[in-house]
Amino acid sequence: MSNPKGTALITGASSGIGAIYADRLARRGHDLILAARDEARLNAIAERLRAEAGVSVEVISADVTNRADLRVLEQRLRDDAAIQLLINNAGAALLSPFAAADPDDLDKLIQLNVTAVTRLANAAAAGFSVRGAGAIVNIGSVVGLAPEFGNTVYGATKAFVLYLSQSLAHELAGAGVRVQAVLPGATRTEIWERSGRGIENVPAEILMDADELVDAALAGFDAGELVTLPSLPDAEDWRAFEAARLALQPNLSKRHPAARYGVKLVEPA
Numbered sequence: 001m002s003n004p005k006g007t008a009l010i011t012g013a014s015s016g017i018g019a020i021y022a023d024r025l026a027r028r029g030h031d032l033i034l035a036a037r038d039e040a041r042l043n044a045i046a047e048r049l050r051a052e053a054g055v056s057v058e059v060i061s062a063d064v065t066n067r068a069d070l071r072v073l074e075q076r077l078r079d080d081a082a083i084q085l086l087i088n089n090a091g092a093a094l095l096s097p098f099a100a101a102d103p104d105d106l107d108k109l110i111q112l113n114v115t116a117v118t119r120l121a122n123a124a125a126a127g128f129s130v131r132g133a134g135a136i137v138n139i140g141s142v143v144g145l146a147p148e149f150g151n152t153v154y155g156a157t158k159a160f161v162l163y164l165s166q167s168l169a170h171e172l173a174g175a176g177v178r179v180q181a182v183l184p185g186a187t188r189t190e191i192w193e194r195s196g197r198g199i200e201n202v203p204a205e206i207l208m209d210a211d212e213l214v215d216a217a218l219a220g221f222d223a224g225e226l227v228t229l230p231s232l233p234d235a236e237d238w239r240a241f242e243a244a245r246l247a248l249q250p251n252l253s254k255r256h257p258a259a260r261y262g263v264k265l266v267e268p269a
């Protein structure tokens with residue numbers, strides 16, 4: 001019999017935030033498809049969740065920067081009617097200064113944090129729209145709001161995730177498909193070691209546990225938030241930020257430059 005909660009496909013489920021999503025969604029009764037490169041870790045998580053939560057858990061070993069692997073996940077999202085939720089989470093950070101960064105590393109980061117996220121969201125949007133139901137959760141970062149933090153390309157990839165989510169929510173309104181962007185601050189996961197910045201260098205007062213982060217993200221999801229900022233005490237601050245952005249809209253595209261530039265205007269012949 002099919003599971004009324006549906007199946008959640010989680011990328012980057014082998015550790016950190018993705019592994020906690022797997023745990024929480026299994027306990028909510030979702031069947032799971034767990035994807036990442038480390039199959040042994042995925043299998044250990046799958047075995048535990050099958051035993052503890054009694055849900056069905058499938059493991060797909062996939063490097064989402066590899067097109068053939070990515071296509072397998074895209075195909076499932078388009079064609080498997082049981083999938084109702086995508087947690088678009090796999091990602092990495094690169095913290096070296098821009099001018100000193102290896103261009104191939106930048107390229108790889110963009111493939112992981114932008115290209116794979118976009119293609120998976122695209123496949124989910126297509127499948128969910130046809131089926132008239134589903135939700136896409138994209139894991140961004142507060143760094144995408146803060147160019148001053150100095151994580152140039154990582155931050156830019158996460159700004160992309162926020163824009164993609166907001167724009168997609170607009171486009172899919174009415175199709176029965178929900179979108180949420182989750183913007184974690186510093187979170188206690190392996191991402192720090194993997195990016196070469198020891199977690200011991202992150203001040204404890206700004207470092208959230210991944211369990212708390214995911215529980216807050218799910219509370220934001222349940223509350224219908226489009227953008228969830230787990231650290232932000234006052235939701236009104238985000239609404240004011242959005243209102244300031246929207247206030248620009250009537251003046252973003254005009255027949256002539258603004259008078260303050262003193263440009264000589266060209267009238268049609």
Ligand SMILES: NC(=O)c1ccc[n+]([C@@H]2O[C@H](COP(=O)([O-])OP(=O)(O)OC[C@H]3O[C@@H](n4cnc5c(N)ncnc54)[C@H](OP(=O)(O)O)[C@@H]3O)[C@@H](O)[C@H]2O)c1
Pocket residue numbers: 011012013014015016017018035036037038039041062063064065089090091092093112139140141142183184185186187188189190191192194
């Ligand atoms: N931790 C933070 O401070 C923080 C803050 C803001 C946003 N985030 C975002 O949260 C998300 C999850 O990161 P995390 O903090 O939980 O870090 P993490 O523990 O390092 O987890 C990253 C996950 O992505 C998977 N992954 C990495 N490269 C992959 C690839 N090429 N193909 C498939 N899977 C890949 C990893 O699994 P395998 O190695 O097994 O493939 C792992 O499961 C990322 O998008 C990150 O940018 C994290």
